[in-house]
Amino acid sequence: MSPAELTKTDAVTVRRKTERADYRRESANAILDEALVAHVGFVVDGQPFVIPMAFSRDNDRLILHGSVASRLLRTLDQGVPVCVTVTLLDAIVLARSQFHTSMNYRSVVVVGIARAVKDPDDKRAAMKAMVEHVAPGRTKEAREPTDKELSQITVVEIPIDTASVKARTEGVLDDADDLALPIWAGVVPVRTVFEEPIAEPDLRAGVERPRSVTPYQRPNGSR
Amino acid sequence: MSPAELTKTDAVTVRRKTERADYRRESANAILDEALVAHVGFVVDGQPFVIPMAFSRDNDRLILHGSVASRLLRTLDQGVPVCVTVTLLDAIVLARSQFHTSMNYRSVVVVGIARAVKDPDDKRAAMKAMVEHVAPGRTKEAREPTDKELSQITVVEIPIDTASVKARTEGVLDDADDLALPIWAGVVPVRTVFEEPIAEPDLRAGVERPRSVTPYQRPNGSR
Numbered sequence: 001m002s003p004a005e006l007t008k009t010d011a012v013t014v015r016r017k018t019e020r021a022d023y024r025r026e027s028a029n030a031i032l033d034e035a036l037v038a039h040v041g042f043v044v045d046g047q048p049f050v051i052p053m054a055f056s057r058d059n060d061r062l063i064l065h066g067s068v069a070s071r072l073l074r075t076l077d078q079g080v081p082v083c084v085t086v087t088l089l090d091a092i093v094l095a096r097s098q099f100h101t102s103m104n105y106r107s108v109v110v111v112g113i114a115r116a117v118k119d120p121d122d123k124r125a126a127m128k129a130m131v132e133h134v135a136p137g138r139t140k141e142a143r144e145p146t147d148k149e150l151s152q153i154t155v156v157e158i159p160i161d162t163a164s165v166k167a168r169t170e171g172v173l174d175d176a177d178d179l180a181l182p183i184w185a186g187v188v189p190v191r192t193v194f195e196e197p198i199a200e201p202d203l204r205a206g207v208e209r210p211r212s213v214t215p216y217q218r219p220n221g222s223r
Numbered sequence: 224m225s226p227a228e229l230t231k232t233d234a235v236t237v238r239r240k241t242e243r244a245d246y247r248r249e250s251a252n253a254i255l256d257e258a259l260v261a262h263v264g265f266v267v268d269g270q271p272f273v274i275p276m277a278f279s280r281d282n283d284r285l286i287l288h289g290s291v292a293s294r295l296l297r298t299l300d301q302g303v304p305v306c307v308t309v310t311l312l313d314a315i316v317l318a319r320s321q322f323h324t325s326m327n328y329r330s331v332v333v334v335g336i337a338r339a340v341k342d343p344d345d346k347r348a349a350m351k352a353m354v355e356h357v358a359p360g361r362t363k364e365a366r367e368p369t370d371k372e373l374s375q376i377t378v379v380e381i382p383i384d385t386a387s388v389k390a391r392t393e394g395v396l397d398d399a400d401d402l403a404l405p406i407w408a409g410v411v412p413v414r415t416v417f418e419e420p421i422a423e424p425d426l427r428a429g430v431e432r433p434r435s436v437t438p439y440q441r442p443n444g445s446r
Binding site for chain 1: 239263264271273274289304306317319321322324330334354362364367368394401406407409411413414415419420421422423425433436
């Protein structure tokens with residue numbers, strides 16, 4: 001069993017608006033499971049890089065993967081410090097004052113050391129987690145990876161341990177003096193919508209739309 | 224006039240799937256103008272950090288802002304190397320093979336030195352760009368920032384110069400051997416939807432919903 005509380009080091013402690021911070025594993029997991037894109041930060045010769053990547057949560061680790069030929073993955077698999085940040089945007093917040101224009105969001109910041117997953121069985125399990133993260137149920141439908149395919153990709157893992165959650169979930173926060181102004185204020189909810197699937201034109205005759213896209217759904221997708 | 228081509232240094236050159244790369248300013252601007260959240264990477268004592276932030280494009284610079292008290296902004300305003308990455312997710316791509324599971328996206332990576340905007344007029348212009356980015360037209364409706372409010376925030380700028388665009392916009396890319404498999408393949412389009420605005424309960428009587436949210440729209444928002 002992993003601890004219910006994440007490890008709150010100096011690096012991940014939220015300093016501003018600390019009432020918006022959360023260090024519970026279940027809070028981090030809910031955001032990680034809903035999101036599709038991670039922004040992965042690493043350093044090369046003092047220069048920070050931030051690259052958008054598909055990812056998955058496999059129990060208490062984050063999984064990233066890419067081509068064996070990728071400079072990014074070759075950097076990441078060397079046991080380097082990384083920061084993986086995942087953000088969901090929930091609303092635009094429009095106050096009576098321009099100063100209090102804001103957005104509601106939920107985000108997770110994970111810092112740690114990325115390490116290559118080399119054990120073939122573990123690599124296969126990590127790849128399965130990747131596919132299930134992108135499309136829950138899909139590993140029961142699509143062709144499994146061959147050993148040759150697995151050898152063409154690098155898989156890295158980062159423990160979900162030193163991490164924090166930050167979220168803004170409020171309405172408009174105007175100054176008291178501004179409340180009487182004849183100015184509209186409110187919130188515009190933002191939602192990610194998965195539209196009707198578009199089948200490839202060259203599907204084999206008689207192939208039906210499978211369960212994973214009937215409809216396509218994510219954890220917490222009904223928000 | 225800024226050059227139509229971005230500066231393609233080693234840091235921003237796309238190495239993998241180079242046919243997906245683009246170094247035109249107009250391509251970068253279109254993505255930056257549509258997106259709402261940037262992931263900002265910087266380094267403290269060798270540790271990378273990636274923080275989600277509101278941002279704006281003001282002509283050929285990116286603008287970030289935050290509280291004067293923020294550790295992040297205090298770091299960023301010291302002329303440090305940053306990487307600002309903006310990503311839009313367009314589709315889930317489900318191939319017949321798990322190996323070719325993918326996503327369609329458009330992303331911009333900007334590297335450069337962040338510098339504090341100190342001139343009061345320029346700071347005011349940058350704040351205006353921030354508000355207009357979040358809600359086009361809103362600066363004509365909401366109360367302008369006071370000098371005191373402006374003094375409470377730090378604004379930093381990063382030139383949009385050394386940057387690249389990468390996008391995947393294709394359908395399914397299955398191996399020829401897999402095309403005859405009795406497995407569904409296709410694309411699930413992903414769209415960001417802005418729902419009906421929710422007015423604050425304590426609006427002054429008679430205040431109508433303004434133009435910026437009737438309806439709320441972003442550049443390229445009809446995609």
